[in-house]
Amino acid sequence: MTRIVIIGGGPGGYEAALVAAQLGADVTVVERDGPGGACVLTDCVPSKTLIATSTRMAVMSESERLGLRFSGGPDGIVGGLEADMAVVNKRVKDLARAQSFDVAERLAYEEVKIVRGAARLVEPHVVAVGDRRMQADIVLLATGATPRVLPGAEPDGERILNWRQLYDLPALPSDLIVVGSGVTGAELAGAYLSLGSKVTLVSSRDRILPSEDADAASVLQDVFLRRGMNVMSRSRAAGVERSGDGVVVTLEDGTKVEGSHCLMTVGMIPNTAGIGLEDVGVRCDSRGFVEVDKVSRTSVPHIYAAGDCTGVLMLASVAGMQGRIAMWHALGEAVQPLKLGWVSSNIFTDPEVASVGVTQQMVDAAEVNARTVMLPLFTNARAKMQGFEDGFVKLFCRPSTGIVLGGVIVAPRASELILGVSVAVQQHLTVEQVAHTFAVYPSLSGSITEASRRLMTEHAY
Template sequence: MTSEQDASKPFALPSLAILGGGPGGYEAALVAASMGAQVTIVERSGVGGAAVLTDVVPSKTLIATSEAMNRSADSTELGVNFKAPDGNPKEAMKADLLHINERVMHLAREQSTDIRRGLEALGVKIIIGTGRLLDSRTIEVDRGESTEIVKADAILIAVGAHPRELATAQPDGERILNWTQIYDLDELPEELIVVGSGVTGAEFASAYNGLGSKVTLISSRDQVLPGEDSDAAAVLEDVFARRGLRVLSRSRAEAVKRTENGVIVTLSDGSTVTGTHCLVCVGSIPNTTDIGLEKAGVEVTPSGHIKVDGVSRTSAPNIYAAGDCTGVFALASVAAMQGRIAVAHLGGDGVHPLKLHQVSSNIFTSPQIASVGVSEADLATGKYQGDVIKLSLKTNARAKMRNDDDGFIKIIARKGSGTVIGGVVVGAGACELIFPIALAVTHNLHVDDVANTFTVYPSLSGSISEAARRLHVHM
């Protein structure tokens, strides 16, 4: 501990340099600085990284507007009527995409500013520039007109990832877009083709359908959201069909070309789909190229992701990594946890290695899909033995009142013992409703612990209690 550090801190941290200011980086910086470390963040674009500036915060802000329009369009069931020429409530509404995107980017910049202020209040030094490792303790920062050298006792790499592109579908930022360019549009796409039915593709397809675009989602798999709960995907596909969103399943996009007034997408069977715009969502690539990893002794996988262990250590002494660049789980919450775990390990604090089965995730489609822990697919492999109960929200009084009954609550309990090991929530506000199930999974609660906890009546959470009650194990 240096003389400048607070001697009252229970754990002594060395100086820490962080390459990347996204959730993995800034969360680590907040913890390290509060523990007395001298912390420097090197970030090339802005504090918050892609998650705040071009990905999570902007997309979920856009989705919030879409959800408002969907809810308004469905409000005729509640007795709220819009004067629409053909009786379609959406004809009485118009999404002002220029205003929406201005608000989206304003909120992203505002969030970035808030995070920066919090970091600087704790004494974190922030350098805007492009960093490169010279060795396991040194980062060279290109600031355009000058170069700065940052030395530290330890380094955390949190450089994130960027959109993967297809050689036959190069984005031009106008008609062919990746998800960082979609906010540059001033007018709502009349006919939007979304290539890729993973989380990002499904979210944007759902959002633009809600805003009023005619959307076609091209999926190479049998269902949207491959790898997710099949019951959840089925509910989402039913809602998509009801709202006029077309899904082309088992279809692979081979090429996207710009035409005079739009785009044409060629599929692997030779057929084509035309539209005014195309959004390509085919995964991401870690930002690990040409940042000095080899020179510093940091090993990467064939995909370019940094190899880390359960406490975020890389193969190089004194170097840790967090976030999308590690390929562990592409979620901001996981990046943040990896960063905090790295700091705890570095500072000698009590460390709980990252446990992926405790990670709760949410897909911000309409309806939302949230999950945590063991899945039914895991049960099918025989790795886990469990009992499953699924309750439709169509039986939930609160869901009926709100006219939000698309979805269900699913809880998975360990067979024999009744310990909660997993769950899925599909419906409005699933991102909030998954939390009590995640608590149960993380702390090994019994289904009776959940069932015997009071819930509000009427409430959506009441169905969580009811599902747990139906999984009661008779002793």
């Protein structure tokens, strides 16, 4: 029986463990924090739970145009909405623990052993947890990553925070400064804005979400500004310090921004230091990410790696797929290498931003020859009925064959809508095939088939 030790119990680790156990291996998962890892306990699951509440708040707050208003205030005054953060944060943490329990139960059902603690490779085939030594024929590194700390802006867990410390706050931040306008910064800035905080977003670039589709980022920034967010573009934070009951963020140009709390979202660093990688010959890049090939192998043949510690698209879905591919390959199963062009991703803002395949930047740079159509969401009948005005569906296809190459969707629940485009990309469907597929009327997904019809008729191939 093949002995497999997996270091890390997040999606990359527990998904790999399930595959390996089902293929008959003897599997042990070493996890420091608990089943599900940081993804379940402190990162993805908690943040998306909080965002679910904030999205509901935003929809209700903007529902007057649908003929709704809130009553029940004193003396007949129309009342409003407010977030009870004690209840919200308790729900966030309870749900994270429940999800961790579900992961543990599933692993136990497959007879995967779980060892609590910090692991280290002491020999190529030996993993140590404290004084315990475990022999391994195969090792999978799934150690994840940790919020990057900006020198001069070290979190204190009270006023200067990273996103893992938000859910211990006793009340809603009255005036939140978010440093960093990438995915995490945009998601949480939007969430706290909807929950009722005054929010300032400090962006070092000329727009939010600088690595995403420019049209999508523009829509989202317009929504943030309309809802009252202060977006400070081309502003880089030099330091953050406590000031009485608040904080002061100092920018590189000397400008000072005052608030009640500061949330730092300035990237991630891999958890690869001090676990013996250099001692056994596992190569890492200059930033500390483990180097892997398309079947998750490291520079040491029997050692694999998956998830955020590899720096390959830091998404839970990618981590899970990397882990599964690693085990299929290690145990001699047929396996298809990871194809990043098939990976769909989503930004859980309101509206959401989902994408897959070819990007606008690739088309504009002439890296890919593609025809493009962008269909505004406000032309969709269901969107009109629900009062959604912000967003679009964008599709890319090959000029000669009409094969769908990718797409971007900005809409409520774009994370659910993108699946149809993902299937089209992975199965090499043409816009004609998508256009001839029945969509419910009225539905937001109808914009995908409509965009396909536009490509089919306006750009004959």
